[in-house]
Amino acid sequence: MTGIALVGAGRMARVHAASIAAAGAQVATIYDPIEEAACSLARNTGARVAATAAEAMADPAADAIMIATSSDTHVELLLEAVRTGKPVLCEKPLASSYEASRKFVAAIGEAAARKVFLGFNRRFDRGHAAVREGVHAGRIGRLEQLTITSRDPFPPPLEYIPRSGGLFRDMMIHDFDMARSIVGKPMVSVTAHGSSIIDPEVGRLGDVDTASVTMLAEDGTIVTILNSRRCAFGFDQRIEAFGEKGMLLSDNPRQSGFTAFTREAPGTAAPILEFFMERYGPSYTEEIRLFIDCAREGRDMPVNAIDGLMAAYLAEAATTSLAQGKTIILTGPDQEFSK
């Protein structure tokens, strides 16, 4: 059985603790700056409580490390974790900016970066994964167009906007990673459009709440990403991959198989899933299972700090494109990572 040092005891840490048990591993040690939170989660999992993150990570009963703390602590904790030589999983984002991500990868080196599992959980959604696997298996031949739609059910509070890094870094980051994982080829240009159409206040804070990004991949594949901070009918999360031999679609699952047929509402289905724990809950379980497998076998992580860096790079380019009102041509050393 694999023992895990869990750094953080908040909401995501509790979700991960359940997945750890489901995967047949166990939480060995927990650290959280709020001791009460650590103790409570320790009681439920049979773990011991560590006095510091470093102590938790160094615990001999911990074969692997999971970091589920606030975003601003990720880089520092990751550096600590990498020093232990143990496999580590960190919640996204890797760092607060592309620049910080780049420095982190430079500091630990590419080989080590590929051993850091980065929690882009949506890759493990059953429908999205079936699209990616179908594309990679050649079911639609050469990929020609990829369209990703991500719409949150409701916007975050206005006070969150200034510290969010902007829609592209905060929200579309998942879609940049998804696009990279499906296309599997370097992007050569990014063009962003956006509006603060839901709430003009967002515009005054320098951000957008509705956005569209077009990317061209090196082989001509056209990627389109649509984001909205608000969606009246639920958590709209879809992917459409179109290629020479057909199309693969990951549509929104519904809450049940219920449909009403009446004269007024002639075919009203159950709503789509509400928000991320409903829709992506199972993907977290899958993610943790995969991390534990890779950790046991000492493999490179299938989604890692290099992916975090590259998604941040695309978010950076989109932010620049919107600000300058023009297409950004992607060049430079970072391109090499996606080869």
Place this chain on the structure above:
Amino acid sequence: MTGIALVGAGRMARVHAASIAAAGAQVATIYDPIEEAACSLARNTGARVAATAAEAMADPAADAIMIATSSDTHVELLLEAVRTGKPVLCEKPLASSYEASRKFVAAIGEAAARKVFLGFNRRFDRGHAAVREGVHAGRIGRLEQLTITSRDPFPPPLEYIPRSGGLFRDMMIHDFDMARSIVGKPMVSVTAHGSSIIDPEVGRLGDVDTASVTMLAEDGTIVTILNSRRCAFGFDQRIEAFGEKGMLLSDNPRQSGFTAFTREAPGTAAPILEFFMERYGPSYTEEIRLFIDCAREGRDMPVNAIDGLMAAYLAEAATTSLAQGKTIILTGPDQEFSK
């Protein structure tokens, strides 16, 4: 080009006239007791008007005959048509009762009966036909359960009930034919249930408006037919064939690909098709095309007077089953036709 003698110039005759043109044939002669109707349709099709049905049928320009008159005239006109030796298509029903159907087939003989195309148009519905062809092609292996749902959008006027022959002979007759065409094996028992739940007045007139029939085929296949005289959301016409390797479904097509997703109505699709010309319009065209092909080639008709007789036989049995409150075991000479 094939010339058709069209007996009747009412609504169905006009539908058929359009299909005749679409099939590359032409209406040569028309007869209708209402001369004005005959003349009007003749003008639109370039046909001549005949003074009697016999004259129309005998017209040398007519290579084949189509009978689209009121049900009570079918037998007499069919006997006339069969005498000409020309291929003939007749609207359903073959006759007003099973007994009359049996006498008609006895009068002309089985071989001639198989040359009379009987207008069970639903066999040519694209979805229903795909189910039948899939079953016959072995896509689901051995057939085990067949479920047919037919619900009209609204009940006929009460005054129609006494002369309808009852729900089983008037409405479920299509489903008995469909069941026979898909199962392809003799039925061994019929059990009917029914209620006058929509309108108790229907019950006082000795009929039902909601019914269910279960039939067992010789090999144990279970057939279920559900009928209702009223359906609030449109013309509900579905078939489900279940077998050892899977299920084939013919579901209700919708009026368009439109769907609305709002908070109140989270996935409201376009209504299903309204009534029989909307849903089964294309099946009439397909039926006429097939009749003309068979007529040109002198082939037996794929759906003919024997099928009309057998469907009437099952309707008769269902009527008896309901009246007696028990399962009717099917025996006797008529069984042989379905071998």
Place this chain on the structure above:
Amino acid sequence: MTGIALVGAGRMARVHAASIAAAGAQVATIYDPIEEAACSLARNTGARVAATAAEAMADPAADAIMIATSSDTHVELLLEAVRTGKPVLCEKPLASSYEASRKFVAAIGEAAARKVFLGFNRRFDRGHAAVREGVHAGRIGRLEQLTITSRDPFPPPLEYIPRSGGLFRDMMIHDFDMARSIVGKPMVSVTAHGSSIIDPEVGRLGDVDTASVTMLAEDGTIVTILNSRRCAFGFDQRIEAFGEKGMLLSDNPRQSGFTAFTREAPGTAAPILEFFMERYGPSYTEEIRLFIDCAREGRDMPVNAIDGLMAAYLAEAATTSLAQGKTIILTGPDQEFSK
């Protein structure tokens, strides 16, 4: 917090233990004849292990009792549980036969029987519950036809057949309960048809593997239940309620929102859910939550031993109908329970 005495530590008990935690209650005591199983589950839940079922039930830390043992022990354990005066939930079936169920209810009295929660979990499936609630709320006006389809992915081993009680008591029992809960009116007749079409060996053992039952309710509503012991494409579980104002449908949910569109497979969706833990897993959680709520508030159970008795009664009638090849008219004292 509510403490639960859990009698049984097998597969269903473990499923229930997770639901107990999710509902904010806790397992206080566990008894299982296999002590190792009891200890293992006790470790994971923090419960103590009792030496006998009676000891577990009597534990002052247990506010309510859950029985999840093999079917043949239910009656005896229930009698014990009822004596404690604590709320009790028991897995279905209530007893091994209708006769045994009737004796049990007679022994404890109707009022006590309504305090025994009987685990017909499918009532709590999200889609099925939406159909029932929609019918009861009048969304389709008067109910006219109810059609329930239940098909298992694969047949049980042949050796199970002789001790199963037959398809109607073993498998269709869920559908009888579902029909009762949706219709809400007494049934007046039961007609069963069946075949051993999947495996003739089943027929030689006196059972069927493919069946159809038609029931008439007192107000003329027609209920149709279709069962099959084998379904090549998954666990086929559907309900269709049809009434004067429309239709409510609980269709099979799919494993994901994935669909492939290619020339060969022009719209191939993800498979439906595989078997009962995939499809009905969430319904168990919902069931336990509801039991605990009712237990806390001392309410009658919404699905109880009377429901278990009535479902057994209908299964008995269907078994007789098939054996005698005729419709069974339902009469007698048991009818009163469904008023």
Place this chain on the structure above:
Amino acid sequence: MTGIALVGAGRMARVHAASIAAAGAQVATIYDPIEEAACSLARNTGARVAATAAEAMADPAADAIMIATSSDTHVELLLEAVRTGKPVLCEKPLASSYEASRKFVAAIGEAAARKVFLGFNRRFDRGHAAVREGVHAGRIGRLEQLTITSRDPFPPPLEYIPRSGGLFRDMMIHDFDMARSIVGKPMVSVTAHGSSIIDPEVGRLGDVDTASVTMLAEDGTIVTILNSRRCAFGFDQRIEAFGEKGMLLSDNPRQSGFTAFTREAPGTAAPILEFFMERYGPSYTEEIRLFIDCAREGRDMPVNAIDGLMAAYLAEAATTSLAQGKTIILTGPDQEFSK
């Protein structure tokens, strides 16, 4: 009854002739440079044959004019038609280029241009029309994102490419019109991306076969159009309108309601419709009906030469955007027409 002068007797003219009859109007006169074609269609419709287009248009029996000739003759015939003062419908495109369209509108004036019905038939597709009407009726509140997908089943012959005017003018022109008709507000920018990913030869001829266009409307609405010259699974024609209160979708209708559920293909539906006459056939009938109504009542045409001009303007801008690799800001006098 309204008499129509039909200029052209080719394929589209024959489609229109059937719609004219269905709308209760009649073809009065036909002209086609190929006399045989004109005579053949005249026989089927009871029309007379005119010696020149001008003679046909001037025929006193013709209350309205329909032009269904090759694209390069539209402007000249339209000028002739406008001189008669009769209502006129012309197949799209208005002219061979934006410049030619502009000159035509300038020549006849805006008021006259609004009396020229331009055949953007897709506006009358039942699903697309439901989206537009839903948006205009406020069902989704303020429109925020509009996504239009148009993919032809197979590319045109390579020799067609040089005289096509390029993908934006030839194919996406329909989508520009659709976007304008749904958004109902002026566009302020156009950004085009494209690849010759299906066939590199297309690229060598200076065109693209796969394209994406992003437009911003004056109020911040983001419009995305995706085009492909090839689609393996049929004629992919979808619209998604997303707004503050929900989403309206026009999805691809299928050929029938057939679906197969087998282990290998667990839910394979009937294919989507194949090409434009299958998908858009009914929209032509609707278009002609509307034209005849407007002609009878002397109303402005709901889709007219100004719309043709504006769609050409957007196509022009997209072509420029792709050539220059930058966003085109839309300004100038043409903007006024879309107010």
